[in-house]
Structure formats: structure tokens, C-alpha cells
Amino acid sequence: MNKKTTIYDIAKVLDITAASVSRALNNNPKISESTRKLVLETAAKMNYKQNKLALALRSGKSYNVGVIVPRIDSNFFASVIRGIEEELYAHKYNVIICQTHEDEKREFENINTLLNAQVDGILMSVSNFTSESDSSENDRIIKRVIEKNVPLIFFDRKKNIDGVSSVTINDYDVSYLATKHLIDQGCSRIAHFKGNQSLEIFANRLAGYKQALLDNGLAINESYVVQTRSSVEAGAQAVNALMKLKNPPDAIFSSSDFAALGAIQELKTEGLRIPEDFCVVGFGNEPFTDFMELPMSTVDQVPLEMGKMTAKVFLEHIDNTGNVKIEKKVVLTSELNIRQSSLRSNNQPLVEVVNNKKGVKI
């Protein structure tokens, strides 16, 4: 009753051998119809369930895929995971989720845990450490993953490592577009909340921002570029410092919705009017951005698509039985959703206003 039934239990009851039971259960042609039926029936009767652990040990395939994200309770990552899970579900893979809390040590531990758990692949979004220096240890373990031939796919926050596939969005282009949009609104002192520059996506966002300034005759003011974590508090703090400059900015292009929200909240307490006095564009299209008192312009990172694509790339790696190394760099097209936080009524936007309902995940 308590103990789980194995194929041996079934074999004993039917007075056959476990191998035959296994064959019957796995639609192996080398078995008679009669015994197959018998086995199937008694298996059902005895409530038999295949032990995937034993199967995994034998085959070397656990049918578990590890997903490492900084946090799960952000709409972006939750949606990516949802996409991953949905795509993998059809292929009988389970998803094991690990959070790093943007902590380097946790990231390291998570990778180890997943390797120990014999996952068939690791899909990860790298953590945004504040310090950019001592990530050498994590780089080392990532290389180990590759050496072990465990498929590793980065999504969104990728590292640029040879032989590793990734799925990202067109960060540079959309950042260029967002900055251009702010310029079109009449902003000329545009600040940028940047992320960890060792992560390509944040470097690309910064680059797109800078190029847009240059292309439109605006000088790059390095004191307008502040590194912030993806949190409300960090955003509030950062904008606070910016507004104390002799020549404070009149707009922010933030690489995080959370930081942008913090900035907006802080600016309001300082009595600034948005978008009249100050424009803000965020990044991520978190649901709250569309329902805020003042809906926030932001970049939709198409997380569901990203998740599904990441899963697909993983499956390609798995199916790649040949000796050909595949390295796929997928770049998805994101969408700039312009809302009130950066839309001045007296200025006709040059960029088309996107009425984003479809992008909102609720």
C-alpha cells in the first residue's frame, strides 16, 4: 500500500520477468499482444508509476531543465519562465527553478546544484552584480558547464561566451529608438540608468542611448549616466543624486522599470511634473507600468516569446546528435510602448504611439 510498485512487483504477479514488463510498458514490438495487455492491465490495477529517477540514472537523461533567474517575482522573468515551461511541457521536460537574488554566490551555488541534479540543460539569465570585478569564479564554473556538454542557453542577460547560444532582444536598436523619442519630445539633457556593463544587454542599451544622442547633436554627459540596480529604491536614490547636479537632466531612459518607477516617485515628491518637466522611459513593460496613475513608457521585452524561443534553442541542442557544435544567437524584436510618462501633448511624436494592450501580461 505504502511502498511503490515496481516492474518486479508486476512481473511477480504475472509470473514473468521484469524485462517483459518493461517491454510491454514501452511499446517494444518484441512482445506478444496477450502479455502486453495483461501487463498493462495489472500495471493499472497495481497503480504502477514509472520511476523516472531510475530511468534517468540509466539513460543519463533526467528530463529536468534548470532555469536560473535573478528573481521569479518580477513579471518579466515569470513570463519568460512561463514561456519556457509551456514549450518544454510538450516535450516532457520539467523545469527546476533557481533564484540568485542578483547574488554572485547564489548563482554559483545554483549552477552546482543543477549540475548535481543532472539536469539536461541550463537556461539562465545572468545576475546583475553591483561589482563587476570578481566574477571570475562564476566564469570558471560556466566554462565547466560547457565542458560537461550540458547545453547552456542564455536569455536576456547573456554573457558573450564562445559556443554558448543565447536569446535576447534588440537592445541597442530599441534603446536608440527610446532615446530618439525623448529627444523628439524636446528633452535635451537625457540621463540613463545603466546596468552592469559586463552584461551585453546593458552595454547595448547604453551604446544605443549614446549613439542616439550623438546622431542628434547632443553631447554625451557622463555624469548623466548612472549605474543602478533594478529596484525602486535604487532608482529613487539615483535620480536624487542626478537632480543635485548643477545642470540636472530633464529626462531619463532607464534600463529598468523598477528603477524608473522609483525615479518617478521621487521626482513627484520633489514637485516635478511629468511629462511636462521631466520625461521617463523605462524598460521591461512590467504590468504596473500600464496601470500607473501616469502610465509609463517602456520597452516590451516580449518575455513569453523569449521563453519559448529559449526552450526551442535548448531542444535544438538536445536533438543535435551529430558532432556539429551549434551556437545560435537569436535576437527578438522588442517594442517601444510610448505612454504618458514621456508624451508631451504639445509635441507631435515622431514615433508612432503604440497602444499596448497585447503586451501587457496580467
Add this chain to the structure above:
Amino acid sequence: MNKKTTIYDIAKVLDITAASVSRALNNNPKISESTRKLVLETAAKMNYKQNKLALALRSGKSYNVGVIVPRIDSNFFASVIRGIEEELYAHKYNVIICQTHEDEKREFENINTLLNAQVDGILMSVSNFTSESDSSENDRIIKRVIEKNVPLIFFDRKKNIDGVSSVTINDYDVSYLATKHLIDQGCSRIAHFKGNQSLEIFANRLAGYKQALLDNGLAINESYVVQTRSSVEAGAQAVNALMKLKNPPDAIFSSSDFAALGAIQELKTEGLRIPEDFCVVGFGNEPFTDFMELPMSTVDQVPLEMGKMTAKVFLEHIDNTGNVKIEKKVVLTSELNIRQSSLRSNNQPLVEVVNNKKGVKI
């Protein structure tokens, strides 16, 4: 290089037996200091990682815990999972996540998958099917889980099954309070979006709502009670039907933030002013509720606490080596956050206004 190193590989190198390697690795006292050191060193050198699969097969403990939720991309469930993961992390458990999409069949399949994966426990929130009839099959498999002695803990959306522990909030009390609050605002025709009544939490919310009406001299109008799914569309549809009644309601207490949002959006397009003409209280404290153009009153279900508590209860079950059956029913205290969608300025609220910043998970 490619192949994973096992204890046999280490044994071969050191010209000892695998048993000794195992002993050394597991701090077994029956081994000399010298060989232990030697093993540890070469293990590190050879980049040995314990195969948890083999361990799990042997010990019968996978150190994986299955979590079944309707969806992951809702702040509530994501936060609960975060709580679960954080608590379990310290105890070396991994979390396998499954989504049901509120689909009965998926729920059934998920349970099976998790059992096959030999999880050490299942933490689940039952799906809110529209039909309440044919859930017999799922009830059957749930009983199977119990028979197999796999700890099963319900959180939030529980079923009332003997011997199964659960973690919920005080749904009845907070629903009573929310309805009372609407009455205090001058609403007298209060509608209710109810969920699947076979789930206790939704039954409790309905019961609390009804009792509050009765206690305040208001009749229960069954046409004001509508069953809705937890989606924006369902809420819009439901309120639409309600407003076509001869005597339409002047308030809604919704058991879902999403449905409440849909209702508000729909009411606005119909030209109704909120809260002047119509008051709304939701349930869930999704982040968007606080940042909406019109912040929505809602119930905070303390998801992080709920997740941690669920994990703790699971651990208690695991640690319960004795033969005593434990059945724990934890009821957490939730918070009613009153915001503008139900606060009429000309009415002094009898319920204290909660300025909810802390409850917001972003």
C-alpha cells in the same frame, strides 16, 4: 573531459575502492585521515560532482519538491513560489514548477509527472475550474498521493481532505471586512465575483460577504453573485451582465484582482465614475492595483509568508519520522488595503485606511 567523473574514477586513480571514496566524501568516521585528504584533493582536482540521481534512487529521496500552481506569471503565485524556494533553499531542496492554466487535465498530468519524478512532496494550489462537476478523477489521484505517503500541502486554494495540511489566509474574515467597508461607503447593492465554490477559499469569501450583508440589514440578492474566472475578460463580461439588471449593483467585491480590473475598465467605458458611482474591492494585491490610474482597494494575501509557511509545513512532514500523522491547518492573517476605488471622500471610512507600501511586491 566530456564524461562525468564518478567515485570509481577517483578510486581507480588512487588505487582504492569506491566504497572508501564514498566514505571519505561523506565524512564517514571509518576512514583514515590520510586517505580522506587524498580523496578530497583528487576529487576536487578531477572536478567530481555527486550524482544526486543515483543518490536519490538509492535513498528514495530526490530532494525535489513539486509545486503546482494555476499560473506562474501572476504576482501572487510568483511570490508564493519565491517564498517556498527561499525557505526550501536552506534545506537543499529544489523546486520543480508546474502550471495548470486552470485546466483540470493539466492538473492531473502534473501530479502524475511529479509522482513519476519521485518528488519528496507536492505543494499545490488547486485550479479554479469553471465546471465543478467532474473533478472526481483529480480527487482520486490526490488520494493516491496521500496513499503513497508523499506529503501534500495545499496553499491558498485548498481542498478539504482528511489528513492533508494546508496554509491559507482568513478569507472569511477579510471578506466580511471588505464587504462591511463597502457598506460603510454607502453602497447598498453590493455584487460579488465568486470563484469555484468547491474551493474553500472562494466559499469562505462568499460566506463572509453574505454574512456582512445580513449583519448590516441588507438582503442577499443572488443575481448579484456571479461566478467568474480570474481574468480581466471574465470581469468585464460579468460586470456587463450585472449592469443590465433592472436594479444594477453599486459596488463589487471581487475575489480576483484581475476580474476587478476588468470590471473597472468596463465600467469606465460605460461612463461610470469610480468611486462616486461605483465602488470596487479586489482580492490579491497584485502590484498593478497600487499603481493604477485609480488605485484599487484589495486584499493582500501575504504571499511571501504563505510560501515560507507552506515550505515549513512540508519540512515538518518530512521530519516527522514517527508514525503520528500530522495535519496542520495554518491560517495567516491577510490585510485589507483600502485605496481610491472604494474610498469616497465625503464618507469617513470606519475602517482604517492602510497606506500600503510594504505589501507591494515589485
Add this chain to the structure above:
DNA sequence: CTGTTAGCGCCTTCAT
């Protein structure tokens, strides 16, 4: 068609 054997990687008696 069915039975026998072996092994996935690990740990744990039982000997020595």
C-alpha cells in the same frame, strides 16, 4: 517472443 545479465552511480552492510 521471453528470460538472463549487466550496469547507470551511489551507499551500506558484512567481512577482513
Add this chain to the structure above:
DNA sequence: ATGAAGGCGCTAACAG
């Protein structure tokens, strides 16, 4: 303190 052996549950190769 160490070695030998067996088994967790399953399947694939080899016999018959």
C-alpha cells in the same frame, strides 16, 4: 581502516 557485494528501478544487449 578497507574491500567485496548487493541493490535502489529500469532498460538494452544477448541468448535462447
